[in-house]
Amino acid sequence: MSEIARLSSKDIRAWLERETGPLLVPILSKAQKLFDEMRKTLDSLSDSSKMLLDNSQKEIEKRNARTYQRARALNKLARLFVDRMRQIEVPDEVNYDEFQGFVQETQKAFLVTDVDVRNWFPRVSPFFILDRRKFLAVFERAKLLLKELDNFLTKDYVKAKTLERTFQLVDKLQNLEQQLQTLGNQKARAETEKAHVESEIAQTRQTMAELKGKGGLDQLSQMDTEIRALSNEVRQSLQHLQKPFIKLQSLALHGEGSGLTPEELSKLNQYIEDPFKALANEEASYPLLRQILEKMTRALYEGKLKLKPEKIRKAEQVTENILIKNSVAALHERSMKATTLHRQLSTSAEVTETGRSLLKLGEQLDGLERKRRTIEGEQIALERVCKETAEKIQNHKAEIEKNVFDFTNKRIQLQ
DSSP states (O other): OOOOEEEOTTTHHHHHHHHHHHHHHHHHHHHHHHHHHHHHHHHHHHHHHHHHHHHHHHHHHHTOTTTHHHHHHHHHHHHHHHHHHHHOOOOSSOOHHHHHHHHHHHHHHHHHHHHHHHHHHHHHTTTTHHHHHHHHHHHHHHHHHHHHHHHHHHHTGGGGHHHHHHHHHHHHHHHHHHHHHHHHHHHHHHHHHHHHHHHHHHHHHHHHHHHHTSHHHHHHHHHHHHHHHHHHHHHHHTGGGHHHHHHHHHHHHTTSSOOOOHHHHHHHHHHHHOHHHHHHTSOTTOHHHHHHHHHHHHHHHTTOSOOOHHHHHHHHHHHHHHHTTOTTHHHHHHHHHHHHHHHHHHTSHHHHHHHHHHHHHHHHHHHHHHHHHHHHHHHHHHHHHHHHHHHHHHHHHHHHHHHHHHHHSOOEEEO
C-alpha cells in the first residue's frame, strides 16, 4: 500500500498544484485560447449580422419595387441574428461548468441560425449575394471553431473536470473551516455572556431573599400564613350555613319576605363570598351575623327556605352554637386582630419601601431570565450550525481525498 501523505487544508492547494500542474495548466491555457478566439469570432459574426441589417435597411429606404420585399425579409432576419448573437456571452472565468454551458447554449443558437439561413437566404436570392456570402463565411468559421471547442471539451477538458472540482472543494473547505472557527468564537462569547447573566440572576435572587427576610416583611408573610389558616377555619365553622345563606339571599333578591335590611343583605353576600373577611370586619359580638341568623331561623320556621331536613338540622345546630354558646367569639377576635395587624404592617413605611424594592428586583429578574432564555436559544442554534458545518467539512475532506486518489493514484489524509 502506498504511503499516505498527511496534509492540512492550508497546504492541500499548493500540493495539488505541484502534483497536477503539468496536466492542468496546458488544458486551462488551451481553454482560455479557444475562448479568446471564439469571442473574436462571435464579434465578427455580430458585425456581419449588423452589416446585413444596415444594408437591407438602406435598400428598403430606396423603395425599389424589385428588391423591397426581399430587403424587408432580410432585414427582419438580420435583426434576429443581431439579437441572438447579443445573447451569447463568453464567460470571463474558465472552468468546466462554464465551458460546457457556453458550448451548449452556443450550439442551440447556431442550430436555429442554420435553419434560418437555409429557409430564408434562398428567398432573398439573387439579391444581397455579396452580403450573404460575407455572413456565411464568418458563420462557417464560427461553426468550425465551436466544433473544435466541443471536441476539446469532451476529449481533453473532461479529464480535468474532477481536478477542477477538487480545487473548488478546497476553497469551500477553507471557507467552512473559517466559518467553524467563527462559530466557535460565537459559542464561547455566548457561554461567557450566559455565565455573567446567571451570576446576576443568582445575586438578584439572593438580594430578594434577604429583603423578604427583613422584620416587617417577614412578619407580613407570617400574617399572610396565619390569615390563610384562619380563613380555612372560619369557612369550616360556617360551612353548614352556606346553603341556607344562599337560599336566604335568593329569597331577599326575589322580594319574598326575608326581612333583611340592605346592610344585612350586603353582609350576607360577604359571608357567602368570603366568610373570613365578613367575620373579621364585624363589630364586637358580630351583630350583623346574629341578625342574619335570627332572620334565617325565622324563615326556616316559616318554611320559606326549601332545604333537606339534614341540612336544616345542621344549620340550626351551628346557629345555636353561635347565638347561644358564642362558638365563633374567639375566632372572631383572632380574625379581627390578624386583619388589623396585617393592615398596619402592609401600610408601614418599611414594608412599602421593601415592597417597591422587591417589585423592581422582580422586574430585573424577569428581564435577566428572558435574556438567559434568548442566549440559550442562540446556543442551540449555534450548536446545530456547528454540527452541520463540521459534517460538511468531513464530507468535503472525504471527497477531496477520493478525487486526489482517482486522479493521481496517491493517498492523502486531510487533517
